[in-house]
Structures are given as structure tokens and as C-alpha cells.
Amino acid sequence: MNDFLIILIKTCVIYGCLIGAAALMTLAERKFSAWMQLRYGPNRVGPWGLLQPLADGVKFIFKEELCPDGANPWIFRLAPILSAVPAMLTVAVIPFAGDVNLFGVDCGNLSITDLDIGVLFLVAIGGLSVYGVILGGWASNSKYSLLGGLRASAQMISYELSLILIILCVVAMTGSLDLRAITEAQNTGNPLSWNVFSQPLAFVIFVIATFAETNRHPFDFAECEPELVAGFHTEYSSMKFALFFLGEYCAMIVMACLTTTLFLGGYSVPFWEDAPWFVELGSFCAKAGFFAFLFIWVRWTLPRFRFDQLMHLGWKVFLPLALANLLVTGAVISLA
Amino acid sequence: MVDLLFYVAALVAVLTAVGVVLARNPVVSVVSLLSCFGSLAVIYLLAGFQFLAAIQILVYGGAIMVLFLFVVMLLNLGGLNPEDEDRDDPLFHDRRRSAGGLAVAVALGSASLIGILRGARHLAEPTNGLVPPEEGFDALPALAEAMFTRYSLPFEAASVLLLATTVGVMVLAKRQRSIPPAGEERS
Amino acid sequence: MLEPYLPILLLVGITAAFGVVNVIVSDLLGGHRAVVSKGDSYECGMAPEGSARLRLSIHFYLVAVLFILFDVESVFLVLWAVAAKSFTAAGVGALVFAEILVFVGLLLAALVYVWRKGGLQWDR
Numbered sequence: 001m002n003d004f005l006i007i008l009i010k011t012c013v014i015y016g017c018l019i020g021a022a023a024l025m026t027l028a029e030r031k032f033s034a035w036m037q038l039r040y041g042p043n044r045v046g047p048w049g050l051l052q053p054l055a056d057g058v059k060f061i062f063k064e065e066l067c068p069d070g071a072n073p074w075i076f077r078l079a080p081i082l083s084a085v086p087a088m089l090t091v092a093v094i095p096f097a098g099d100v101n102l103f104g105v106d107c108g109n110l111s112i113t114d115l116d117i118g119v120l121f122l123v124a125i126g127g128l129s130v131y132g133v134i135l136g137g138w139a140s141n142s143k144y145s146l147l148g149g150l151r152a153s154a155q156m157i158s159y160e161l162s163l164i165l166i167i168l169c170v171v172a173m174t175g176s177l178d179l180r181a182i183t184e185a186q187n188t189g190n191p192l193s194w195n196v197f198s199q200p201l202a203f204v205i206f207v208i209a210t211f212a213e214t215n216r217h218p219f220d221f222a223e224c225e226p227e228l229v230a231g232f233h234t235e236y237s238s239m240k241f242a243l244f245f246l247g248e249y250c251a252m253i254v255m256a257c258l259t260t261t262l263f264l265g266g267y268s269v270p271f272w273e274d275a276p277w278f279v280e281l282g283s284f285c286a287k288a289g290f291f292a293f294l295f296i297w298v299r300w301t302l303p304r305f306r307f308d309q310l311m312h313l314g315w316k317v318f319l320p321l322a323l324a325n326l327l328v329t330g331a332v333i334s335l336a
Numbered sequence: 337m338v339d340l341l342f343y344v345a346a347l348v349a350v351l352t353a354v355g356v357v358l359a360r361n362p363v364v365s366v367v368s369l370l371s372c373f374g375s376l377a378v379i380y381l382l383a384g385f386q387f388l389a390a391i392q393i394l395v396y397g398g399a400i401m402v403l404f405l406f407v408v409m410l411l412n413l414g415g416l417n418p419e420d421e422d423r424d425d426p427l428f429h430d431r432r433r434s435a436g437g438l439a440v441a442v443a444l445g446s447a448s449l450i451g452i453l454r455g456a457r458h459l460a461e462p463t464n465g466l467v468p469p470e471e472g473f474d475a476l477p478a479l480a481e482a483m484f485t486r487y488s489l490p491f492e493a494a495s496v497l498l499l500a501t502t503v504g505v506m507v508l509a510k511r512q513r514s515i516p517p518a519g520e521e522r523s
Numbered sequence: 524m525l526e527p528y529l530p531i532l533l534l535v536g537i538t539a540a541f542g543v544v545n546v547i548v549s550d551l552l553g554g555h556r557a558v559v560s561k562g563d564s565y566e567c568g569m570a571p572e573g574s575a576r577l578r579l580s581i582h583f584y585l586v587a588v589l590f591i592l593f594d595v596e597s598v599f600l601v602l603w604a605v606a607a608k609s610f611t612a613a614g615v616g617a618l619v620f621a622e623i624l625v626f627v628g629l630l631l632a633a634l635v636y637v638w639r640k641g642g643l644q645w646d647r
Contacts, residue, residue, distance in 0.1 A: 004529075008533060015534060015538070062549075062552055062554070063549070063553050064554045065549055065555075072363070075364070081539070085535075088534075089531070112534060113528070116476075117390050120601065123394060124391075124394035124397070127393075128393070128397055128398060130402060131401075134402070135363070135405075138363060138405075138409065144564075144565065145564075150406075150583055154587075157402060158586060158590065160398075161590065164594075164597045165597060165600070175605060235564060240546055243545060307645065311586075311643065312643070319593070326604075327623075330603070330607055330620055334607060334616035335617055341532075395591070395595060399591045399594040403587040403588060406583050476602065477605065480605060480609075481606065483599075484602075491599065494595075494626075495625070498592045498629070498633060502589070502592055502633035505588045505589075506640050506642055
């Protein structure tokens, strides 16, 4: 029973932190964009606008909910849930720190769970959020939504391939699909054993592919404001829109965490092999926070690509490069 | 707990499978099928095959159902409103076709029922029962070893199959495009 | 073996409840005032023109099929990636790698074929 309680608390705390981080990231997005454009950004609700996400949430709940004529009401309501839930589920396998000892109670490793097939779970469940996008676009009975949903889904599945192949490079080096094992293999106290140094090309491809996978700038063809208004969620209002939004930000945070885990040693601290858990957690949050910031930074810096350029990049550049990278990795492992 | 989860997953699988057939809207069918695959993955997991469960979701859930959805949209099958022309399609009211479909369904259903019954009798013998891998994922290296040593030829054949599929798909897609839409030059 | 999945079951429950409750609550609490044009789909202020159920380009079908092919390929490669080190330790690393080369080579041939045939051409 005690074990169950610990599991329940860990799950709830990590889930709460994910939602909180996603809410904060929406604020950070607006703040950073404002600074980059010499504006103030939200600054009325709470100090530095810190309570803005809360105010937004309340407003979302009380907004009128619209369901366009000719839309399928059930699928229309199901789509936001299908989009948000998989994105939130993927956080389950991310290892945030080592063994946690809180007030003399051993709480086990700081992660919701450690699966033997961790990476595969993440990729498989994360891949399901494509349905929220297609179904949302289709159910809205609107041309913008349909086109946005189709583009977004084609883009997501195209880049998912490169992502999987790149992940396999890291898996081949570790010989395990467990994200904690992958972290521990890099946790030697020497930052040079982080995978980013042995797999630089894979790292670059992975980071760019995560941008495409989460439909972010410069690949945000799902929305592409000038041509598709808001893409697949053009017709959505109230909390259903917020769920799409939340799912998107959760996916970004999980992707930032995954990049950290796969390539930057996860929670390992440079030159301190067995650091206490809160130092490890701090190390993890700093690295993942950087990648989360990168998502925002890039969005307000680069112009948008064209859709055909995106597909070319995915199929004609990244896929062959990722395969080649995997084969070279395999050759080094197998023929050594 | 495991038993309860199994019955829930099995019930969901059966209900959604029925839903696939009964739904009037093809997109609803696809969503039903997706949930059916999801509950199948849960059943695999409960039987101790994590890898299979993950593959079920990754390949069937994440890839094949996307193709189904695209095909549904490609053929523009998503008639929703009662006034949509789909309902007036003579195909929907053709008794002969319905009877034919029913016959095929009964034949397939009874064949699979016979298969299930035979399989159940086979499994009932204690020595033939499926044994889930004891150490969970530790079975994966064993699976890999079997595939890349003993079954390496079928493994290579799979890639030939995939290649053939690609060629087939391209031929189909190309044929479609060799009839240029009105007002567009043949290139 | 199933213990690690207990937290996932919990998380599925929590997230699904979060999603469903949010949709229902905003359904109940949000105002409802029926105005004729509110149900129209948004087309930048114009009255909606024609059906929104467009027939989509064959490209999307192609991409989905290619995705399935390479997805299946990557599933096979997962098995190899996990076991690559133990194959090397067992002394059959080179042999298995040769198998993988043939496998990936055939799929690369498929990719090159599609490429040459213009299946990856999006700008026309």
C-alpha cells in the first residue's frame, strides 16, 4: 500500500509539473517574443505576468463553445483529447533524476516509471497524437482545418521516421531501450561520454526533426497563419482549443527532455558521478530548459519554410542521412 | 487486477470491432478500429509481450490507421449530413450486394470461429500453453538472435516484400496521375 | 513484469480524466447564444463556398504508404539495434551486419525508386 502511495504521489507530482511547465512555457513564449520585438509582453496579471496562464485557463473555461454546422460533434470533441492525452502520456518514461530520498523515505528513482521498452513506448504513444490533428481538421468541416490537419499529419509521420532511426543510433550504442539505462551509460562523470560528442550528426538531425515533429517554427505548416489561419484548430474555441495548445506544449517539453536524455547525458552532472538527486534534477532541468528555450528562440528568429521544402528535407536529406548514420554506427559496433 | 483488465480490454476490443462494421461514417469506423488495436495492445501486454504491444501501437496504431484515414479522405467517403449524396447511392440499397456481403461475412466468421475453437482445444493441453517470457524484455535479445540467425532468410524476404509494395504503390499512384486534370498539361 | 505499467495505468486515467473533464466543463460553463452565422466555418469573413470535404492529393497517400514501409523497417532495426552489441560479443557481429546491409539496401533501393519516379516531388 505504501508503495502504491509513493507511485501515486510521484505520478501526480510529475504530471502536475508537466502541466505547470507547459503553462509556464506559454507565458515564456509570449514574454520572449515580446522582448525580441521590443515589447513588454503580458505584465498585468501578477508579477511579470506570472499568473497570466491561470487567467487564460479560467477564460478558456468560460468561453462559448462553438461547433460548426456539419461538423461531427463527437469526433469534434474527441480530437482535442486525442491530441493532448498521448503528448502527456509520453512523459511517463522520462528519467528526471536518480534515487530520491525524501525525509528518510526512499521514493525510488525520480520518474513515473522505467520501462524496458521506454523509447519504444515514447515513440509509439507519441505517434498517436497525429490522430488529434487529422481528426480535428476533418471534423471541423472547414477547408482551412482539413488542409492544416493533412499537412501537419504528413509532416509528423515523415519526420517520425528520422526520429526513430536517430534514436536507434543511440540505442545501438547502449544496447538498451530503457531511457534510464541510456542515461546511466552516459553518467560517468566525464561530459565527453555524452552521446552528443560521439553522435554529433545524429544530434543535429534529431533536434531539427523534433521541431518538425512538434509542428513548430520554422516548420509550422499546420498553422501557417497567412495561408491557413490557424490550421487544424481554426474552428476550435474554449477549452478544446486549450487542450490542443496544451498538448503541443507538452509535446515540446517531452521532446526537450528526450533530447537531453538521449544526447546530453540526461540527469548526469559534469565531473560529479554520483551527485545527490536534487543536483541531478537541477542538471536535467537546466539542459531540458535550454532546449525548451530553443523552441521559442528559433520561432522568433527564423522565417518559415515552404511545405515542399519541408518534405524534401525530411525524405531526401534527413531519412538517408539518418540511415547512413545508423549504418556507420552499426558498422563501428559490429566490426570493432 | 490483471484478470479484470483483461476482461475490460477484451470487451472494448469486441465492442469496437462491432462498431467498425456498424458505423455509418467511415471515419468513425477508423476511430473504432484504432481503439480496437489499442485494446489488443493491452491484451498483448497483459500476456507479457511488451515488445509486441509496443509494435502493435507503433505500426498498426501509428502508421496503418493513418493510411486508412488518408484513404477515407482521399476517396471523400466522409458523408455526414443526411442530405449528402452518399445515402442515395444505389450501392447502399443494393439487396444482391448486401446478401453477398452477408454470405462472405458468415463464411469468414465461421471459419475463424472454427479456428478459435481448435486453437482453444490445443491450448487447453497444459504442455501447449503459451508461456510468457519470464524476465519480460530479456526475451528481446533472444528474439533478435532467432530472427537474425535462424530466420534470417524470412527476414531478408520481408525487405523484398516491402520493396515490391513500394513499386506497386508507385505504379498505382503514377497511373492515377497520368490522367492530367482538366486544364493541366501532361508532363 | 507488469509492475512498471501500474503508474502508466494511473497516468492514463489521470490524463484521460483531465481531457474529458475539461471538454465537458467548458461545454457546461461556456455561454451558449445561438446566432445563425455562428455555425459557419471560418473563411476570413466570406460566406463559406462549396463543400469542405476536399478530395486530397495522391501525395498524402504515397507518404502514408512510404511511412508504413519505413516504419516496419525501423521495427526490424529496433531488434538489431538492441542486440547489436551482444551479436558482436558472440562473434557474429559482421554476419548480422551484412544481413542488415542487404535489408537496408533493398529499402534504400525502394526509396531511390520512389525518388526517381517523382513520388517525393511536392512542388508540382
